[in-house]
Amino acid sequence: MTPGSLLLGNAGQSFECGHEHGIGDRCLSFEYEPEYFESIVAETGGRNRAPVFSSLRVPPVRELSGVIARALVMAAADEVSDRQSRLLGDKEGEDVSSGSVLWEEIALDLVGRSVALAGAVSPSRNNPPATEARVTRVLRMLERYPDMPHTLASLAREARLSRYHFLRIFEQLAGVTPHQYVVRSRLRRAAVRLIAEHSHVLDIALESGFGDVSNFNHAFRAEFGVSPSSYRKLGVRVLAPDGAS
Numbered sequence: 001m002t003p004g005s006l007l008l009g010n011a012g013q014s015f016e017c018g019h020e021h022g023i024g025d026r027c028l029s030f031e032y033e034p035e036y037f038e039s040i041v042a043e044t045g046g047r048n049r050a051p052v053f054s055s056l057r058v059p060p061v062r063e064l065s066g067v068i069a070r071a072l073v074m075a076a077a078d079e080v081s082d083r084q085s086r087l088l089g090d091k092e093g094e095d096v097s098s099g100s101v102l103w104e105e106i107a108l109d110l111v112g113r114s115v116a117l118a119g120a121v122s123p124s125r126n127n128p129p130a131t132e133a134r135v136t137r138v139l140r141m142l143e144r145y146p147d148m149p150h151t152l153a154s155l156a157r158e159a160r161l162s163r164y165h166f167l168r169i170f171e172q173l174a175g176v177t178p179h180q181y182v183v184r185s186r187l188r189r190a191a192v193r194l195i196a197e198h199s200h201v202l203d204i205a206l207e208s209g210f211g212d213v214s215n216f217n218h219a220f221r222a223e224f225g226v227s228p229s230s231y232r233k234l235g236v237r238v239l240a241p242d243g244a245s
Contacts, residue, residue, distance in 0.1 A: 002059070002060060002139055002143070002173070002174050002175075002181070003060065003143050003185065004059075004060030004064065004065070004068055004184060004185065004188060005057060005058055005059050005060045005064075005174075005175065006057065006058040006064065006110075006114055006117075007056065007057055008053045008055070008056045008057065008058065008114060008118055009053075009056065010053055011034045011037075015056075028071050028072075028075060030107050030110060032107070032111070037111065040108055040111045040112070041111065041115055053118045054118070055118050057175075058114060058117045058118055058175075059174055059175020059176055060174070060175065060176060060181065060184050060185075061117065061175065061176065062184070062222075062223055063113055063116075063117060064113060064117070065184060065187065065188060065191075065223050065224060066223075066224050066225070067106060067109045067110055067113060068188060069188050069191035069192060069224070070102075070106055070235075071106050071110075072188070072192050073191075073192055073195050073196060073235060074102055074103060074106065076192065076196055127169055127172070131159075131161070131169060132169065132173065134158075134159040134160060134161070135159050135161070135166065135169045135170055135173055136173065137158075137159075138155050138158050138159045138166075138170075139170065139173065139174060139181070141158070142155075142178065142181060142182055142185065143185055146182050146185035146186045146189065146208075146209060147186060147207065147208055147209035148209070149209075150178070150182060152166070152167065152178060155170075155178055182209075183219060184223070186208045186209050186210065187208075187219060187220060187223045187224070189208060190204050190205070190208045190216070190220065190228070191220075191224065191231060193208075194228055194231055194232040194235065195231075195232060195235035201213065201216075201228045201229060201232075204216075204228070205217075205228075216228070
């Protein structure tokens with residue numbers, strides 16, 4: 001598993017998600033009743049019964065960037081709302097946020113995308129565990145520091161592999177190339193910051209590791225379908241309470 005990817009599970013299956021000691025990602029879990037899941041699949045034009053996922057992982061591909069960024073923004077907003085409700089002494093169990101509808105939209109979107117993408121993922125070939133562990137450490141480093149300059153040669157040296165073998169194993173584990181992984185990590189973080197912060201687009205672009213704002217705008221539009229400024233306006237409008245400007 002890598003940040004930005006999906007772990008899929010069929011009805012009746014058990015799975016476990018763990019982290020390196022002392023290091024954790026923001027993991028969001030969506031659980032669907034089988035009947036509800038089937039109804040969503042039917043609405044999206046899929047089969048009439050819940051599909052059996054042959055692959056249990058979808059890598060961080062472009063088709064997931066938008067829905068994952070929205071989920072991260074909503075999770076952060078819920079955390080702020082929970083802290084505020086505790087400070088204000090709201091009654092336990094009282095719904096003080098207006099995000100339930102937005103979460104349902106995200107959950108529905110996630111089903112459609114996962115069903116469409118899961119069939120296109122092929123299982124990776126087996127590699128020596130020690131080799132995969134070294135490449136995984138490099139992958140985690142990229143996730144923690146996506147704004148740092150990286151080259152294929154430096155990453156391969158870090159994993160103690162040739163460039164060819166590092167690239168092959170990285171793609172098997174992450175589902176994308178190192179460059180694609182870094183760019184998507186930068187763009188997801190930037191998307192969350194655009195909505196959660198008031199920083200200028202230029203500052204976010206430069207702090208996210210992009211050399212200039214035009215390059216950032218081009219990459220952002222290619223990933224999310226809109227410009228950073230439009231994405232910010234849409235996100236703020238969606239998250240604003242009813243009646244807020």
